[in-house]
Amino acid sequence: MKIVSLFNVKGGVGKTTLAYLIALNLSKKDKKVLILDGDTQANFTQFIYKIVHNKKTILDAFKDDISAEELIIKSPLKDYPNIDLIPSDLSLSVLSEYLTIKTSREKVAFKWFKKNISTLKNYDYILIDLSPSYDLIARNFLFISDSIITPLEFQDIASIRGCELFYQKYNEDLEEMGEINEAKRAIVINSYTSRKLTSGDIFMDYLDRFDSIKKDLADVKISESTIVKNCVLNKLSIDDYCRKIKKAHKVREELNDLIEELINKEVL
Numbered sequence: 001m002k003i004v005s006l007f008n009v010k011g012g013v014g015k016t017t018l019a020y021l022i023a024l025n026l027s028k029k030d031k032k033v034l035i036l037d038g039d040t041q042a043n044f045t046q047f048i049y050k051i052v053h054n055k056k057t058i059l060d061a062f063k064d065d066i067s068a069e070e071l072i073i074k075s076p077l078k079d080y081p082n083i084d085l086i087p088s089d090l091s092l093s094v095l096s097e098y099l100t101i102k103t104s105r106e107k108v109a110f111k112w113f114k115k116n117i118s119t120l121k122n123y124d125y126i127l128i129d130l131s132p133s134y135d136l137i138a139r140n141f142l143f144i145s146d147s148i149i150t151p152l153e154f155q156d157i158a159s160i161r162g163c164e165l166f167y168q169k170y171n172e173d174l175e176e177m178g179e180i181n182e183a184k185r186a187i188v189i190n191s192y193t194s195r196k197l198t199s200g201d202i203f204m205d206y207l208d209r210f211d212s213i214k215k216d217l218a219d220v221k222i223s224e225s226t227i228v229k230n231c232v233l234n235k236l237s238i239d240d241y242c243r244k245i246k247k248a249h250k251v252r253e254e255l256n257d258l259i260e261e262l263i264n265k266e267v268l
Contacts, residue, residue, distance in 0.1 A: 003113075003126045004268065005145040010162025011132035013153040014190035016043045017232060018222070019129045022149075024237035025259050026268070027082035031124040034072065037088035038141055039131045045087040047232055049076040055087050059095045062108050068116035077235055084123075092137075099136040106177065109140035125268065132162070134169050142170060143177075147184040147267040150216075154192045154224070155199040157206050160213065163187060167212055185216040186267040188258065192221035220258040225251045 006019045016039065023033050037044040038058060045053070055073060060066045068086075075081040099105045113120060120126065128141045142148060150166065152159045174181050193200065207213065222228070227249050231241045238252045262268040 001121050001123055001126065002146045002268065003128065003144055004147045004149060005128040005130055005141050006149045006151065007130045007132075007138060007142065007166065008150050008152070008159060008162045009132055009134055009166045010153075010156070010159040013132075013151045013156065013159045013162075014222075015132070015151050016047070016129050017228060018149070018151050018188060018190060019044060019127050020047055020232060021222075021228070021238060021255055022259065022268070023083055023125075023127055024077075024080055024231075025239075025255060026125055027080045028237055028239065031082065032122065033083045034086065034120070034123040034126045035083065036086045036126060036128045036141075038092070038137055039088055039129050040090065040093045041131065042088035042090070042092070044129045045085065045089070048083070048235065049073060049085055049087055053087060053089065057088055057092055058086055059092050059098070061086075061112055062095065063098055068119040072119070079236070079240070096135045096137050099140065105136060106139050106143055106173075110144050113144055134166055139173060142183075143174075143179070145183050147186070149262070149267065150185070150187045151190050152187060152207075154189050154221070155197065155203050157203060160203070160207055160210065163213055164210055184265065184267045186218050186262055186265065187213055187216045188218045189221040191224040193224050218258060218261055220254055220261050222254050222258065223251050225249065227251050 006015045008015060023035055027033050035044055056066050056071050061071055071086050073085045073087060076085050077083055099108055102108050130138050130141060150163050231238050234241055238255050242249055242252050
């Protein structure tokens with residue numbers, strides 16, 4: 001079992017979409033994947049399950065000690081039975097407030113995972129999609145993560161600053177807690193284009209200032225493409241969507257190459 005969180009302080013960088021693409025790709029490699037939607041916007045839940053639902057969320061797990069077995073929605077995507085889901089909804093917005101009153105408030109997730117390990121260890125991967133806010137919810141899950149993937153939006157300098165701010169605060173918190181940072185880290189550039197753009201040059205020049213980010217930067221970039229959006233809308237992996245439309249696309253190979261790179265680097 002490997003716990004992988006996707007996080008950036010900056011929103012709108014393609015975090016949930018990247019998590020979706022990775023999850024479906026891994027499931028097609030016969031890996032058992034649990035998605036934990038820890039984002040108050042619940043986008044991942046809407047992608048693969050329902051916009052409105054009455055299922056329990058991780059808030060219920062922490063607040064009322066609901067077990068993982070009771071919480072998990074089995075195979076919400078019928079074409080991808082290896083993917084299960086712990087959903088989110090708007091009620092998750094009060095989770096951070098709830099955590100503030102708990103003893104050892106940064107370790108509530110750790111205690112729940114430990115208590116439910118007999119269920120959770122059946123998964124090869126637990127992918128955690130987090131809100132773009134370095135709050136108690138994020139810290140709880142980041143502190144138990146084996147790996148952290150941070151997407152950057154090409155041409156969006158704020159996404160670089162968001163990553164740097166996260167790295168800074170995360171390292172400070174680990175030092176204050178006396179914890180050793182053993183999580184593997186990877187940074188992935190989304191919506192990339194090789195077209196010569198002034199905004200692209202500015203982005204890459206700004207990125208070059210941050211050695212802490214550059215050392216974790218994945219070699220493979222994911223290109224800007226409507227194919228990615230259509231995969232999500234059709235609830236298909238990139239491989240399956242390309243087969244459906246009977247067209248090859250470079251983003252399909254990019255994703256496969258990225259997954260291979262992340263596996264080789266032990267991020268996945």
